[in-house]
Amino acid sequence: MSESESILRGHFRDMPQQRDASSLGMWVFLATEVMFFGGLFLTYTVNRAAYPAIFAQASRQLDVTLGATNTAVLICSSMTMAMAVYFSQKGKRTALVISLLLTMGLGLVFLTIKGMEYAEKFRHHLVPGYNFQYAPASAGPAQLYFSLYFGLTGLHALHMIIGLGILTAVLIEALRGRYTPEYSTPVELSGLYWHFVDIIWIYLFPLLYLIDLHR
Amino acid sequence: MSNPSQQSDHIVPPKVYAAVFLTLLLFTFITYKVAFVDLGEWNVVVALLIAFFKSTLVALFFMHVYYSRRRTSVVVLSALVWLFFLIFITMSDYLTRHWLY
Numbered sequence: 001m002s003e004s005e006s007i008l009r010g011h012f013r014d015m016p017q018q019r020d021a022s023s024l025g026m027w028v029f030l031a032t033e034v035m036f037f038g039g040l041f042l043t044y045t046v047n048r049a050a051y052p053a054i055f056a057q058a059s060r061q062l063d064v065t066l067g068a069t070n071t072a073v074l075i076c077s078s079m080t081m082a083m084a085v086y087f088s089q090k091g092k093r094t095a096l097v098i099s100l101l102l103t104m105g106l107g108l109v110f111l112t113i114k115g116m117e118y119a120e121k122f123r124h125h126l127v128p129g130y131n132f133q134y135a136p137a138s139a140g141p142a143q144l145y146f147s148l149y150f151g152l153t154g155l156h157a158l159h160m161i162i163g164l165g166i167l168t169a170v171l172i173e174a175l176r177g178r179y180t181p182e183y184s185t186p187v188e189l190s191g192l193y194w195h196f197v198d199i200i201w202i203y204l205f206p207l208l209y210l211i212d213l214h215r
Numbered sequence: 216m217s218n219p220s221q222q223s224d225h226i227v228p229p230k231v232y233a234a235v236f237l238t239l240l241l242f243t244f245i246t247y248k249v250a251f252v253d254l255g256e257w258n259v260v261v262a263l264l265i266a267f268f269k270s271t272l273v274a275l276f277f278m279h280v281y282y283s284r285r286r287t288s289v290v291v292l293s294a295l296v297w298l299f300f301l302i303f304i305t306m307s308d309y310l311t312r313h314w315l316y
Contacts, residue, residue, distance in 0.1 A: 020284070027287055031294035038298045045302065046309050068247045072240060079236040082227070082277045089226045188279075195277045199270040206262035210250035214258050 007183045019185050026189045030196050037200055040155065044148045044207065051141035056212035058138075058145035061126060063117055067209040070113050071201065077106035078198045085191045088184035093177055096187070100171045103194065107164050114157055121146070152204055159197045166190050225282035235276045242269050 012018035048055045084099035125133035128143045128150070135142075170190050173179065179187055246265040254261060275281040280291060 023283070024286065024290070027290040031290055031297075034294040034298055035301070038301050042302055042305055045306065049306070049309060064247070064250075068243065071243050075236065075239045075243065078239075078273065078277055079232060082232045082236075083229065086226065086229060086232070192278055195273050198277075199273050202269045202273070203263075203266050206246055206250070206266050210246065211259045211262050213250040214253040 015182060019188075022185050022189060023192075026192050030192065033196060037152075037155070040148070040152050041203070041207070044152065047141070047144050047148065051144070054138040054141040055145050056215050058142045059208060059212045061121075061124070062149070062209050063120065064209050064213065066113055066117050067205055070110050071205045073106050073110045073113070074198045074201050077103050077110070078195050080106065081191050081194045085184070085188050088174070088179045088187040089181055091179075091181045093174065093179075096174050096179065097171065100167055100174060104164055104167050104171070107160055107167070111157060111160055114153065118150075121150075149208055152208065156197065156200050156204060159200070163190075163194050163197055166193060225279060227276065227279065227282065231276055235272050238272060239269055 008015055008018055012021065080099050080102040084096055084103060087093075087095040087099055121127055122131070125131045126146050128147045132139070132143055132146070167190060170186055173186065242265050246262055249261055249265075250258065252258075274291060280287055
């Protein structure tokens with residue numbers, strides 16, 4: 001009995017079919033994630049349309065340099081994740097492990113920078129429901145902006161943390177030498193998830209930090 | 216059925232990944248710089264177009280949609296269509312209320 005036969009589940013005809021089914025399932029899950037984040041993006045759009053001036057002013061309280069740095073960090077982590085998939089398909093275990101470690105390291109850098117930004121918001125009394133202080137005339141909508149800021153980036157950060165958990169599991173299996181050119185589906189699917197979280201940030205960065213900088 | 220062209224695990228050359236990676240960094244820099252230029256209402260449009268371009272690159276190459284079966288594209292497009300309904304129908308309400316009152 002060869003390695004690939006033991007990995008193939010009984011209800012699949014062959015490895016390509018099994019891989020195809022797994023990949024389709026992951027994509028359907030990501031489609032539901034689009035809906036999940038979509039509701040929050042929509043809430044942001046509706047409220048920004050309702051209070052354009054106050055949202056613009058509130059958005060300029062964010063640190064654009066840290067936001068841009070984090071965007072670059074996530075893009076780098078997507079690159080190392082893509083390389084992890086490549087090395088797993090090529091059956092290069094050491095390179096796979098290094099790529100996974102780099103990806104997780106960059107994910108931690110992202111979360112650390114995000115944490116520094118959050119700490120700054122706490123210091124500047126910009127956390128709704130905790131210590132929010134703002135010019136009284138615009139406090140209501142500004143609080144809405146920061147609620148959406150924490151909601152959107154918090155949900156994104158939660159996805160990053162879950163992603164780190166998934167990559168930890170993949171890393172352990174990679175160290176055990178479980179992935180071969182015949183069987184690298186878990187690495188590929190974790191990659192899809194990681195890139196998806198990157199895509200969410202690609203929209204969050206301009207919408208939260210950038211679009212009102214020029215005013 | 217296991218014709219290589221139909222498999223979803225196409226091995227993408229690192230050169231392609233590197234080209235996509237550099238393009239993503241370049242457009243992050245561009246979107247950052249453009250944000251400081253006053254284009255009025257067009258700042259949002261330009262920022263979202265760049266974001267859409269970047270996310271398309273990620274999906275096509277990092278996520279292998281370009282090399283996958285057409286069925287994968289159908290799932291991706293259906294997600295975008297639902298997102299469009301969600302935003303379009305809601306905003307067509309919110310943005311036109313003052314026409315009536």
